[in-house]
Amino acid sequence: MQHVSPIREPLVTGGKTYADITEDVCRQVEAKPNMRWMVALGVALVFLGIFLYSVYRTLWFGIGEWGLNKTVGWAWDITNFVWWVGIGHAGTLISAILLLFRQKWRTSINRAAEAMTIFAVICAAMFPVLHMGRPWLAYWVLPLPNTFGSLWVNFNSPLLWDVFAISTYFSVSLVFWYIGLIPDFATIRDRATGPIARRAYALLSFNWTGSAKHWSRYETVSLILAGLATPLVLSVHTIVSMDFATSVIPGWHTTIFPPYFVAGAIFSGFAMVLTLMIITRKTFKLEDYITLEHVESMNKVITLTGSIVGVAYITEFFIAWYSGVEYEQYAFINRATGPYWWAYWSMMTCNVITPQLFWFRSIRRSLTATFIISIFVNIGMWFERFVIIVTSLHRDFLPSSWVMFSPTSIDVGIYVGTIGLFFTLFLLFAKFFPVVNMAEVKSILKSSTGVSHTHNPGASLHGTAPNNSHKHD
Amino acid sequence: MTSKKYILGVFNDEDVLLNAIEQTRAAGTKIYDVFSPYPIHGIDDVLGIQRSRLPIVAFFCGLCGTSFALWMQIYMLGFDWPMIIGGKPHIALPSFIPVTFELTVLCAAFGMVITFFIISGLRPTLKVPVLDVRSTDDKYVMAIELKEGTDISKLNDLLRSHGAIEVNEKEVVK
Numbered sequence: 001m002q003h004v005s006p007i008r009e010p011l012v013t014g015g016k017t018y019a020d021i022t023e024d025v026c027r028q029v030e031a032k033p034n035m036r037w038m039v040a041l042g043v044a045l046v047f048l049g050i051f052l053y054s055v056y057r058t059l060w061f062g063i064g065e066w067g068l069n070k071t072v073g074w075a076w077d078i079t080n081f082v083w084w085v086g087i088g089h090a091g092t093l094i095s096a097i098l099l100l101f102r103q104k105w106r107t108s109i110n111r112a113a114e115a116m117t118i119f120a121v122i123c124a125a126m127f128p129v130l131h132m133g134r135p136w137l138a139y140w141v142l143p144l145p146n147t148f149g150s151l152w153v154n155f156n157s158p159l160l161w162d163v164f165a166i167s168t169y170f171s172v173s174l175v176f177w178y179i180g181l182i183p184d185f186a187t188i189r190d191r192a193t194g195p196i197a198r199r200a201y202a203l204l205s206f207n208w209t210g211s212a213k214h215w216s217r218y219e220t221v222s223l224i225l226a227g228l229a230t231p232l233v234l235s236v237h238t239i240v241s242m243d244f245a246t247s248v249i250p251g252w253h254t255t256i257f258p259p260y261f262v263a264g265a266i267f268s269g270f271a272m273v274l275t276l277m278i279i280t281r282k283t284f285k286l287e288d289y290i291t292l293e294h295v296e297s298m299n300k301v302i303t304l305t306g307s308i309v310g311v312a313y314i315t316e317f318f319i320a321w322y323s324g325v326e327y328e329q330y331a332f333i334n335r336a337t338g339p340y341w342w343a344y345w346s347m348m349t350c351n352v353i354t355p356q357l358f359w360f361r362s363i364r365r366s367l368t369a370t371f372i373i374s375i376f377v378n379i380g381m382w383f384e385r386f387v388i389i390v391t392s393l394h395r396d397f398l399p400s401s402w403v404m405f406s407p408t409s410i411d412v413g414i415y416v417g418t419i420g421l422f423f424t425l426f427l428l429f430a431k432f433f434p435v436v437n438m439a440e441v442k443s444i445l446k447s448s449t450g451v452s453h454t455h456n457p458g459a460s461l462h463g464t465a466p467n468n469s470h471k472h473d
Numbered sequence: 474m475t476s477k478k479y480i481l482g483v484f485n486d487e488d489v490l491l492n493a494i495e496q497t498r499a500a501g502t503k504i505y506d507v508f509s510p511y512p513i514h515g516i517d518d519v520l521g522i523q524r525s526r527l528p529i530v531a532f533f534c535g536l537c538g539t540s541f542a543l544w545m546q547i548y549m550l551g552f553d554w555p556m557i558i559g560g561k562p563h564i565a566l567p568s569f570i571p572v573t574f575e576l577t578v579l580c581a582a583f584g585m586v587i588t589f590f591i592i593s594g595l596r597p598t599l600k601v602p603v604l605d606v607r608s609t610d611d612k613y614v615m616a617i618e619l620k621e622g623t624d625i626s627k628l629n630d631l632l633r634s635h636g637a638i639e640v641n642e643k644e645v646v647k
Contacts, residue, residue, distance in 0.1 A: 018510060018611035143549060152549040156558045161571035168575040172582045179586065182595070183609070187510065190606035199599055206595040209603050212520050214593050215512040220525040221589050228531070228578050239571055442611075443511040446487070 011105050011448040014288035018442050021289075022187055025434045028284050029188055030197075033431060036283065041427045047420020054413030055130065063133050065410040072393045072405040077127045078243075079385040080415050083268070084124035084422075085166065085240055086261075086381060089233055090269025091117025092173050095180070096229035099222065104448060105297050107440040108289040111184075112280060113273045114177040115433070119425040120272070121170045123418040128162075130414065158242035165239040169232055176225045179218070182208045183439040237265040244388065251331035251392030254319065260312035264381060267305035267351070270298050271377035276426065278371045280435060289436050292365050299364040302377065306355030309384075313352065327397070335391045339404060343387050350380020476646045478619035479505060481605055482632035483612050483639040487513045490613040493635035494519045497615070500631055505618040508608035527585050534584025535577045542576035543569065604643050616643075 016024070033041075057065050068075055091114035098106040129135045141163045143153045153160050185205035192198040208214070241261035244252035274295065281290040320332040335344045354376045363369045395402045429435070484490040491513070497504060498519070507520060516522070550556065551564040561568065590596065608614040617628060619642070629640045 022510075022610045143545060151556070152554055154558055155546045155550055155572055156561060156565055156568040158571075161575075164572045164575040168579045172578060175582060175586050183511075186603070187609040189601060190603060190609045198601070202599050202601055203597040206590070207598050207600075207602050208595065208609075209506075210508045210510060210608050212507040212509065212513070212516050213522055214595075215509065216517050216522050217525045217527060217589055217593055219512050220527050221585060224528050224531050224585060225582055228535075228582050231574070232578050235571070235574060242571075439511040443513075 009291070009293045011108070011291065011293060012289055012441060012445055013291055016288055016445065018445065021436075021438055021441055021445070022191070024286065024289070025184075025436045025438050026188055026191055028430070029432060029434060030191070037427065037431060041424065044420050044423035044427055047416055048424050049420075050413050051417020051421055054410045054417055055126075057410050058130055058414065059135070063131065065408060067405055067407045067411050069403055069405070071396055071401045071403045072390060074393065075390050075405050076386075076407050076411040076415060077131045079382065079389050080418065081124050081127035082240055082261075082385045082389075083382050084120045084127075084418065086237065086265035086268045086385075087272045087378075088117045088120035088124060088169075088173075088269065089237060089262075089265035090273045091115070092169070092176070092229050092233045093266055093269065094273070095176060096226040096233060099226040100230060103297075104444045105294050107444050108286075108436050109273065109277060109294055109298075110440070111177075111180065111433075111437040112277060112430075112435050113269075114173060114180070115426065115429045115435075116273060116276060117173050117269075118170065118177060119422050119429075120269075121166065121173070122425070123422050125166065125170070126414070126418055126421075158239060158246050161239045162243060165236045169236045172225070172229055172232060176222075176229060179221060179225070180437055180440070181433065182206050183210060183218070184434040184437060186210065187438055188434065234262055237261045244392075249392050249396075250325070250327040251335070251388065253328075254316060256312055256315055256319070260309065260316075263305045263308035263312065264351075264384060267302060267309055267355075268378060268381035270302050270305070271374040271381070274298055274302075274370055274374040275378065278367055278374075280430060284430070284435060286436060289441060292367075295367065295370055296361075296364045299358045299370060302355050302373075303358040306351060306358075306377070310352040313348065330395075331392055334395055335387055338391065338395070340387065340391045340394070343383050344391070347380050347383035347387050350376045351384060354380070476644050479604060479643045479645065480617045480619055480623075480625065480628050480632070481639075481641045481643055482615040482617070482637035483605060483607070483641065484615065484636060485612065485638050486636070487613060489636035490615065491515060491519050493632065493637065494615065496635045497617075497631060502617060502628065502631065505616045508603065508605070508614040508616070510609050510611060510613075513613070527589055530588045531581045531585035534588075535581030537584070538577040538580025539573055541580070542573040546572060604645070605641070 012021075014020075066075075066077065068077075091110070094106045094113045095110040098110075129138050132138060141153065141160065143155075182205055185201050186208035189198060189201035189205045192201055238258040238261065241257035245254060245257040247253060277290050278295070281287055317332050317336075320328045323329075334340075354373050357369070357373060358364045363373075390405050394405055482493065484493065487509070490507070490509075494504065494507065494516070498521075504520065507516065509516070517524075546569045547564050550558075555563040557563070558565075603609060604616055605612065605614045615632070615637075619625070625642070632640050
């Protein structure tokens with residue numbers, strides 16, 4: 001028997017039964033697409049069109065279509081890459097690290113968060129591939145035999161580590177996500193009425209029956225995958241940060257980068273999860289599954305990681321001064337007071353000040369405030385990468401090569417285009433896949449609603465008791 | 474074409490189910506399988522399911538990944554085409570750690586998951602394999618295989634007396 005705290009809030013509200021969970025999650029999968037979804041998909045497809053056009057221009061005319069110059073050789077592309085990869089950290093963190101810590105509140109948000117991870121990594125991957133200029137030769141990053149070129153790849157380079165880290169992260173996250181989806185696809189398959197839906201979900205559900213033996217193995221696999229994914233998720237942004245930290249550019253060459261980047265990644269990932277979940281729970285009427293308790297828990301993570309990021313900014317500044325290296329000192333003074341001061345102070349405001357508002361319980365539990373702050377965090381984290389990358393490069397060692405960077409419309413097009421790509425994928429996911437992990441929510445239902453004093457505890461103890469289960473509809 | 478018959482006891486509650494499994498097994502009846510919409514904790518013990526050895530598979534697959542990654546990097550940069558990069562030795566082990574780590578995780582994860590799929594017979598098919606479709610929704614189904622001479626009414630009484638809300642018969646043609 002498990003100890004249940006009388007003060008802890010239930011994770012599933014509304015006196016749901018097991019059948020209600022199936023019904024509530026499958027509803028939008030089975031219903032015809034509604035108008036709001038169609039409009040949203042239409043808008044996302046327009047942005048996807050912008051992406052495709054910008055990619056066409058980049059490939060046809062070359063990287064000269066971008067605003068890069070000989071001093072600033074990395075700018076929006078790498079900023080966007082790091083931004084997307086960072087966003088892609090929350091999903092696996094929620095599903096893996098929180099699984100190891102037995103944080104049961106993860107169950108109703110892990111599915112969508114993992115989907116978000118996968119789509120964000122796809123968006124991220126676009127940037128280094130496009131920056132190659134000749135993406136049809138992208139396979140040259142793999143260690144292929146000498147006949148392809150003259151040499152093997154350089155295993156001492158963080159850029160190569162990135163290839164391995166991101167592709168491993170992507171494939172392991174995908175597998176983890178898919179394993180979790182299999183039982184839920186089986187549920188949809190067994191409810192499906194149309195022949196196409198039944199066949200499609202039968203294929204997707206991999207012959208799943210819910211046999212006790214399979215569940216036993218499934219749980220083992222999930223646990224081991226979580227154990228493997230935990231260091232993996234920490235390694236990815238560590239290695240991304242090494243792209244910068246192992247160089248000798250003032251402003252990049254700092255040992256604080258790995259933990260600072262990982263904290264920032266979790267920070268921005270949780271912000272994006274919140275942005276999406278607040279919309280999703282409203283649109284799909286999932287208020288009983290993604291409760292204020294969930295939002296508050298995520299906001300606590302944002303406060304923690306946001307504070308770590310804030311401390312890292314200050315530490316960087318201190319170490320720049322303390323190192324006594326005048327180039328390092330100049331790089332930081334230039335960040336805060338140079339021509340890109342607005343980017344630096346946007347970053348400081350959005351990332352250091354706004355998350356501190358979550359110390360107030362009323363703000364942590366306010367959906368409007370959370371939504372606005374989550375957008376601020378996303379903007380702030382984009383500026384963080386822009387500041388690190390562009391301000392460190394634009395004034396290099398020779399004042400004669402000092403320049404400013406300004407993005408072209410193609411730079412902007414690719415960036416907003418990936419947002420279109422992301423939302424296209426996410427909207428398709430939200431329509432055709434179960435956005436909440438039904439099996440996992442069912443597995444915590446008994447322990448998490450049995451304590452509730454405000455709801456009828458009989459509802460959850462007897463699976464099919466007819467009762468007040470539609471209070472919130 | 475062979476066909477098998479099953480008696481399906483449908484249950485409403487996981488604790489009732491766990492008790493019924495124990496009682497059924499104590500009565501000497503062999504349970505073919507139990508189907509549930511989510512993993513039930515404690516069912517492994519009462520059903521006598523042994524702990525999965527998949528973690529061992531994961532470990533050895535991971536070990537293969539580690540060895541392969543180290544061999545690949547040492548062979549390529551140390552022997553096949555040695556180069557001095559950044560003044561480091563040809564075999565610069567510290568900078569081989571990231572790739573080694575990633576390949577270890579990749580092989581461990583994929584090796585384990587593929588093994589899980591194979592041993593559990595999980596593969597894309599068009600047929601609907603469940604014996605009672607409600608077992609992926611909100612019911613727990615205990616299946617007992619019917620052999621020649623099994624007393625159906627006795628089984629029926631046994632399951633019902635331990636809390637089954639329904640007892641059905643189902644024939645599966647293979």
